[in-house]
Amino acid sequence: MIWNELIIHTNTAGVETISDALISFGVDCFVIEDPEDLKALLNDKTVPWDYIDDSLFERTSGESRIKIYLSDSNQDAEKIKVIRNKLEELQKETNEMGLLELTIGRVNDEEWADNWKQYFHPLEIGDKIVIKPSWEKYENKDKIVVELDPSSSFGTGQHETTKLCLELLEKYMKGFTAPQLLDMGCGSGILGIAGILFGAESVVAVDIDENAARIAKENAEKNGIGPKFTAYCGDVLASKYLSVKVGAYKYNIVLANIVADVLVVMSELFSELTVKDSIVICSGIIGSKMEMVKITFQAKGFTLLESSLQNDWAAIVFKKQ
Numbered sequence: 001m002i003w004n005e006l007i008i009h010t011n012t013a014g015v016e017t018i019s020d021a022l023i024s025f026g027v028d029c030f031v032i033e034d035p036e037d038l039k040a041l042l043n044d045k046t047v048p049w050d051y052i053d054d055s056l057f058e059r060t061s062g063e064s065r066i067k068i069y070l071s072d073s074n075q076d077a078e079k080i081k082v083i084r085n086k087l088e089e090l091q092k093e094t095n096e097m098g099l100l101e102l103t104i105g106r107v108n109d110e111e112w113a114d115n116w117k118q119y120f121h122p123l124e125i126g127d128k129i130v131i132k133p134s135w136e137k138y139e140n141k142d143k144i145v146v147e148l149d150p151s152s153s154f155g156t157g158q159h160e161t162t163k164l165c166l167e168l169l170e171k172y173m174k175g176f177t178a179p180q181l182l183d184m185g186c187g188s189g190i191l192g193i194a195g196i197l198f199g200a201e202s203v204v205a206v207d208i209d210e211n212a213a214r215i216a217k218e219n220a221e222k223n224g225i226g227p228k229f230t231a232y233c234g235d236v237l238a239s240k241y242l243s244v245k246v247g248a249y250k251y252n253i254v255l256a257n258i259v260a261d262v263l264v265v266m267s268e269l270f271s272e273l274t275v276k277d278s279i280v281i282c283s284g285i286i287g288s289k290m291e292m293v294k295i296t297f298q299a300k301g302f303t304l305l306e307s308s309l310q311n312d313w314a315a316i317v318f319k320k321q
Contacts, residue, residue, distance in 0.1 A: 001071075001108070002072070002106055002107070002108055003069045003070065003071060003106070003107050003108075004069065004070045004071070004072065004076070004080065004104055004105075004106065005067060005068075005069055005104065005105045005106065005107045006067065006068040006069075006070065006080065006083065006102060006103075006104050007065050007066070007067055007068075007102070007103045007104075007105070008065065008066040008067075008068070008083070008087065008100070008101075008102055009063050009064075009065060009098060009099040009100070009101045009102075009103070010063065010064050010065070010066065010097050010098040010099065010100055011063055011064050011097060011098035012034055012035070012036050012064050013096055013097055013098075014064065014090075014096075014097030014098055014100065015032055015034055015064050015066065017090070017097065018066055018086075018087075018090075018097075019032065019066065021083075021086050022066070022068070022083070025079055025082050025083065025086075026079065027068055027070075027079055027083070029068075029069075030066055030067060030068045030069075031066070031067040031068075032064070032065075032066055032067075033064060033065040033066070033067065034064045035062060035063075035064065063098055063099065064098065068083070069107070080104070083102065084102055087100045087101070087102055117133065117135065120133045120156055120158075121133070121136055122136050122138040123156070123157050123158060124143070125157055125163055125166045125167060126166060126167045126170045126171075127170065128142075128143060128144045128170055128198075129143065129144050129145075129146060129166055129170060129194055129197075130143045130144070130145045130146065131146050131148055131156060131157035131190065132145050132146065132147050132148065133147070133148060133149060134147050134148075134149050134222060144194070144197045144198065146190060146193050146194050146197060146223060147219070147222045147223050148188055148189075148190055148193070148219055148222075149188075149215075149218075149219060149222070156188065156190070157190060159313075160310040160311050160313040161257050161283040161284045161285075161313050161315065162190060162191070162257060162283070163310065164283050164308050164310060164313065164314075164315035165191055165255055165257050165281055165283045165315055166190075166191065166194055167308070168281050168306075168308065168315055168317055169191065169194060169195060169198065169253070169255065169281060170194075170198065172253065172279045172281070172317065173195070173198040173199060173200070173253070175279075176199075176200075176252050176253065176279075177199070178199060178200065178201040179199075179200050179201065179251075179252030179253050180200070180201055180202060180204075180249050180250065180251050180252050180253075181195040181196075181200040181202070181203045181204070181251060181252070181253045181254075181255065182203070182204050182205075182206075182246070182249075182251040182253070182254045182255065182273060183195070183203055183204070183205040183206070183255045184206050184236070184254065184255065184256040184258065184266065185206070185207055185208075185256060185257055185258040185262075185284075186205035186206060186207045186212060186213070186216045186231065187207060187212050187216070187257070188212070188215055188216060188219055189205055189215065189216025189217070189219045189220055189229070189231070190219075191255045191257065192205045192216070192220070192229060192255070193216075193219060193220055193223050193225065193229065195253065195255070196220075196223075196225045196228050196229065197223065197225070200228075200253070201228070202228045202229070202230070203220075203228060203229050203230070204230050204232070204246055204249060204251075205217075205229065205230065205231045205232070206231075206232045206233075206234070206236055206242070206246060207231075207232075207233060208233070208234065208235050209233070210233045212233075213231045213232060213233035214231070214233075216229075216231045217229065217231040232245060232246065236269065237265065237266070237269065246273070247272070247273060249273075250273065250274065250275045250278075251273050251274055251275075251278060252274075252275065252277075252278050252279070253278065253279050253280075253281070254270050254273065254274060254278065254279070254280040254281070255281050255283075256270070256280065256281070256282050256283070256284075257282075257283040257284045258282075258283075258284045259284045259285070260284070260285045260286065260289035260290075260292060260293050261289075263282050263284070263285065263293055263296075264292060264293060264296045267296050267297050267299075267300045267302075268300060270297075270300075271300045271301060271302070271320070274320045275320065276320055276321065277319060277320060278319070278320040279305075279317060279318070279319055279320075280297070280302060280317070280318045280319075280320070281315060281316075281317050282297070282315065282316045282317075282318070283313075283314070283315040283316075284313075285313065285314040285315070285316065286312060286313065286314070287309060287312040287313070287314055289314075290307060290309075290314045290316065293316055294307070294316060297316075297318045298318075301320065301321050302318035302319060302320055302321065303318065303319045303321055304316065304317075304318060305317040305318065305319050
C-alpha cells in the first residue's frame with residue numbers, strides 16, 4: 001500500500017505543542033525524532049541493540065522531526081489540510097519552534113518491511129555456528145547453520161548479549177547428551193534453535209511478546225526442527241497456566257538473555273525448573289549489575305562457573321548444585 005509520509009520540521013521546544021495539536025486533530029499515531037531523546041537512547045546501556053545504523057548518530061543534533069503516515073482517503077486528505085493550517089498559524093505566533101515546515105512524500109509499506117535486510121548477512125559465531133538469513137547463501141559443511149529471519153524480534157547474533165550466549169551454549173552443550181533446554185525471553189528463537197542443532201532433545205521457548213513467540217516458531221520450522229520446538233507467549237511469573245506448561249519439564253540447560261533485574265526475579269524459578277548439574281546461562285547484563293546477578297543466583301544454590309564481558313555487556317554461567 002502507498003502512504004503519504006508527512007514530515008514536520010521543528011525543534012525540541014515544538015515537539016510537545018505539535019504533538020498535542022495532532023492528537024486533537026485525530027492523528028494519534030506518529031513518530032517523533034528528537035535529537036535529545038535519540039542521544040539519551042543511544043547512550044542507554046540497558047537497551048540491547050542488535051544493530052545501530054551509523055546514520056542514527058548523525059541525527060543526535062539539529063532539528064526535530066515528527067513523521068505522520070496517512071492514506072489517500074478523503075478523511076486523511078482533510079487532516080493534511082488541518083495540519084498545514086496549524087503550522088502556518090504557529091509560524092505567525094512564534095519563532096521558537098524551529099522551521100515549522102511540512103514536507104510530503106510517498107512511501108510503500110513493502111519497502112519498510114524489507115529495509116532492515118540490508119544490515120543482516122551470514123555471521124560466524126564461536127567455532128561452529130553460523131547465523132544466516134534465508135535470502136543469503138552460505139556454503140561450509142563444517143558449520144552448523146541457523147537460518148533466521150528475525151523480522152521484528154530481537155536476536156540476529158550481532159549484539160554482544162546474543163553472541164556471548166551462543167558461544168557459551170556451544171561450550172557447555174558438550175557436557176550433555178540430548179538435554180532438555182529452556183529459552184526464556186526467546187526473541188527470534190535464535191538460542192533455542194541453535195541448542196537443538198547442537199544436539200538438544202527439545203526446547204521450550206517463552207517470550208512476553210506475541211510476535212516474538214510466533215516468529216521463533218516460524219524460524220524453528222525454517223530449520224526443520226519444528227516438532228522439537230515449543231513456543232509460548234506470556235509472563236511465566238504472572239500466568240498460572242503458563243507456569244504449569246513450562247514447569248511440566250525439568251531442564252538441563254536454561255538460556256536467559258533478558259536484563260539483570262528480571263534475571264534476579266527469575267532466579268527462584270530457574271532453581272525450581274532445573275535438576276542437579278543443570279547449567280543456566282544468563283545474558284543481557286550490563287557490567288555494573290554483574291555482581292548483583294552473581295550474588296542472587298549463588299544464594300539460590302547455584303555455583304558460578306564463569307562470566308564473559310564484551311563492551312560492558314556480560315554473560316554469566318551458573319551450575320545447579
